[in-house]
Amino acid sequence: MSYTVTKLADFSTAALDCAVRELLSALETEAESIRDWEQWKRFRDRWVARKNGILTQVRESWLKSAPTESKADVGQLFNRIKAQVEDKVDEIRQSTMSWEEERESGRPEESSAQSYSRASDAIRAIHLAKHVDVTLPGIRRPLGAEHPVIKTMNEIVGVFRNLGYSVEEGPEIETDYYNFEALNFPPNHPARDTQDTLFIAGQESKPQRDRLLLRTHTSPVQIRSMEKMRPPLRVVCPGKVHRNDAPDATHSPIFHQIEGLAVDTNITFCDLKGTLDHAMKALFGSSVKTRFYPSFFPFTEPSADVQISCIFCGGTGTRDGSPCRNCKASGWIELLGCGMVDPNVYGFVDYDPAKVAGFAFGMGVERIAILKYGVDDIQLFFNGDVRFLEQFA
Numbered sequence: 001m002s003y004t005v006t007k008l009a010d011f012s013t014a015a016l017d018c019a020v021r022e023l024l025s026a027l028e029t030e031a032e033s034i035r036d037w038e039q040w041k042r043f044r045d046r047w048v049a050r051k052n053g054i055l056t057q058v059r060e061s062w063l064k065s066a067p068t069e070s071k072a073d074v075g076q077l078f079n080r081i082k083a084q085v086e087d088k089v090d091e092i093r094q095s096t097m098s099w100e101e102e103r104e105s106g107r108p109e110e111s112s113a114q115s116y117s118r119a120s121d122a123i124r125a126i127h128l129a130k131h132v133d134v135t136l137p138g139i140r141r142p143l144g145a146e147h148p149v150i151k152t153m154n155e156i157v158g159v160f161r162n163l164g165y166s167v168e169e170g171p172e173i174e175t176d177y178y179n180f181e182a183l184n185f186p187p188n189h190p191a192r193d194t195q196d197t198l199f200i201a202g203q204e205s206k207p208q209r210d211r212l213l214l215r216t217h218t219s220p221v222q223i224r225s226m227e228k229m230r231p232p233l234r235v236v237c238p239g240k241v242h243r244n245d246a247p248d249a250t251h252s253p254i255f256h257q258i259e260g261l262a263v264d265t266n267i268t269f270c271d272l273k274g275t276l277d278h279a280m281k282a283l284f285g286s287s288v289k290t291r292f293y294p295s296f297f298p299f300t301e302p303s304a305d306v307q308i309s310c311i312f313c314g315g316t317g318t319r320d321g322s323p324c325r326n327c328k329a330s331g332w333i334e335l336l337g338c339g340m341v342d343p344n345v346y347g348f349v350d351y352d353p354a355k356v357a358g359f360a361f362g363m364g365v366e367r368i369a370i371l372k373y374g375v376d377d378i379q380l381f382f383n384g385d386v387r388f389l390e391q392f393a
């Protein structure tokens with residue numbers, strides 16, 4: 001008599017166990033009697049047909065009618081039965097296929113006992129094939145790597161961390177107040193024009209200091225840090241900044257900066273020079289020299305541009321007998337801006353300018369990465385071309 005799925009009244013473990021055993025033994029018995037393709041198809045339909053196959057019946061009459069507290073158990077059980085039934089159907093399909101092939105290729109008829117033993121050989125082979133063949137080559141998964149800009153940024157931050165600086169970050173969308181006013185750029189001051197700013201539209205109704213823009217430098221983070229902390233304070237602020245510059249080999253509307261700020265009661269220009277000289281040697285090698293040139297920034301007084309001796313020609317201005325292109329034969333490369341914090345800035349953050357002094361500096365990360373890695377186009381950092389990026393992995 002062939003197997004039918006019975007309704008379950010009792011969902012105890014023992015009852016379920018018994019029902020499952022009955023089902024699986026029926027599966028084995030029916031599988032053993034299969035001898036050809038037609039029989040296999042009937043077997044498959046009987047067990048796994050979506051409409052009224054035995055698996056579907058089990059789901060309908062066991063799983064769906066199980067009481068809430070046994071639902072999870074019966075669910076797991078059902079999944080196990082399903083996997084076993086499907087495995088069996090597949091297994092028999094493969095062995096049936098190989099008999100059929102042999103029969104077609106004209107082998108002599110076998111007795112049913114012989115054919116049965118060959119079927120179990122086939123089944124054993126299938127089981128073996130399921131195991132992993134460790135002699136096959138593995139699948140290599142490509143590894144990601146740090147982007148050269150991030151790598152350079154981490155390196156610079158690392159130099160200042162070792163000097164006792166902490167890292168601060170701030171928003172990329174800033175107010176006019178933090179980006180300009182608190183840094184001693186008064187409204188309508190011509191120094192604002194040197195930073196081609198991307199303003200957010202539709203804010204004419206707000207007072208100017210509250211209007212939003214994409215920060216043009218990471219200096220607003222210095223103001224935010226001084227508002228949060230009292231001196232002494234040493235912070236570096238790495239981050240992305242935006243300017244309305246058309247992209248070309250040396251300009252990009254997005255780039256990265258690292259700014260630093262140190263404020264204490266006894267800081268002098270000597271500390272600034274010593275700190276930056278150390279940082280440049282740490283980044284470019286101990287033979288690099290630095291020099292400071294007078295400059296102007298609204299938030300520092302006095303201000304300076306820092307130049308390092310050309311790392312390509314060793315500061316001589318000539319390479320292989322011809323003028324060095326990297327430093328335009330001057331022997332020096334301009335790298336960053338710095339200065340002593342303008343006392344006006346302390347007024348915005350409630351520090352006493354009579355008691356504290358400090359210095360600030362800022363550098364472009366791409367500019368340093370370009371020098372370090374000999375890259376000739378800043379756009380390469382932003383194009384996302386893996387052929388370029390994997391050279392830094």
Ligand SMILES: [Zn+2]
Binds near residue numbers: 311312329
């Ligand atoms: Zn040079």
